[in-house]
Amino acid sequence: MQYMLMCCFDEKRWAALPEAQRAKIMDEYGEWERGLEKSGHYRVGAKLEPTKTSTSVRMKNGKLVATDGPFAETKEHIGGYHVLECEDLDEAISIAMRIPTLPAGGLIEVRPVEHTLP
Numbered sequence: 390m391q392y393m394l395m396c397c398f399d400e401k402r403w404a405a406l407p408e409a410q411r412a413k414i415m416d417e418y419g420e421w422e423r424g425l426e427k428s429g430h431y432r433v434g435a436k437l438e439p440t441k442t443s444t445s446v447r448m449k450n451g452k453l454v455a456t457d458g459p460f461a462e463t464k465e466h467i468g469g470y471h472v473l474e475c476e477d478l479d480e481a482i483s484i485a486m487r488i489p490t491l492p493a494g495g496l497i498e499v500r501p502v503e504h505t506l507p
Contacts, residue, residue, distance in 0.1 A: 391432065391502040392481035393472050396488060397465040398495045400439055406493060417489035425473065430484065434471035465496055472502060 403411065425431035445456045468490075475481040478501070485497040 390475060390477065391472055391504075392475050392478070393470055393500050393502055394434075394481070394485050394488070395467050395498040395500065396469045396471070396490060396495060397498065398468050398490055398493075399464045400466060400468070401464075402494055403468070410493070414489045414493060421487060421489060422471075425471075425484065430473045430475060432472040432474055434469065436469040437467060440466045 406414075422431060422434065440458065443458060445458060447454055447456070473481060473484060475484065478499070481499050485499050488495065488497055491497065
């Protein structure tokens with residue numbers, strides 16, 4: 390079963406962390422990813438650009454509209470994601486609990502991936 394781990398953080402809070410602390414977290418993140426690649430859990434993942442670079446697309450009054458900025462008005466935004474192959478939700482949660490941004494205020498949403506294509 391595949392699970393997506395959506396890694397959320399308050400961008401202002403992240404920017405306020407000292408550079409040395411952000412660098413340490415990202416180094417730990419790299420070690421976390423390499424460990425998952427070695428164990429066979431890791432499928433794909435990426436760090437996302439800041440929300441100020443995003444565009445939201447929706448239908449409004451029957452017309453497609455593209456708007457600069459993120460969809461949700463929240464403090465925490467998705468800063469990256471990982472798709473993992475896990476035995477079950479418990480294993481996915483256990484792996485998510487080791488993500489290095491958590492102690493600094495991060496939030497990880499773990500969601501099963503539903504495959505609809507044959």
